[in-house]
Amino acid sequence: METKMLFGVGLVFDTPEFGTIVMGANEELDELLPPIIKEMISDRIIIKKTNGEEQVFEVVSTQINHSIAGKKNIGICLGKGISPDEIPAGSIVYCNSSGRIDQ
Numbered sequence: 001m002e003t004k005m006l007f008g009v010g011l012v013f014d015t016p017e018f019g020t021i022v023m024g025a026n027e028e029l030d031e032l033l034p035p036i037i038k039e040m041i042s043d044r045i046i047i048k049k050t051n052g053e054e055q056v057f058e059v060v061s062t063q064i065n066h067s068i069a070g071k072k073n074i075g076i077c078l079g080k081g082i083s084p085d086e087i088p089a090g091s092i093v094y095c096n097s098s099g100r101i102d103q
Helices: 034-041
Strands: 003-013 019-025 044-048 055-056 061-066 070-080 091-093
Touching: 003 034, 034 061, 034 070, 055 070
Parallel strands: none
Antiparallel strands: 003 019, 003 091, 019 070, 044 055, 044 091, 061 070
């Protein structure tokens, strides 16, 4: 199965209650229903950092918000064991369908 890009990381932040959350958007996903996007995300994601390093993360939860312009913003909670400093803005989030990124 081919690995699909979910979004470019636009924002990474930490919350006391949930831990680290990565957020981004991808206009290619705007037409999909939230359950389909959540199914793509599944229980793990791959983040390719700006330095080229790839890392697999467990997904604690997901949230998909709709903007006024009809765009979808995707938030993925990675939990309290991850520091926001580990994921630079500009990193790319992929679904982990095969365990690696197919170039």
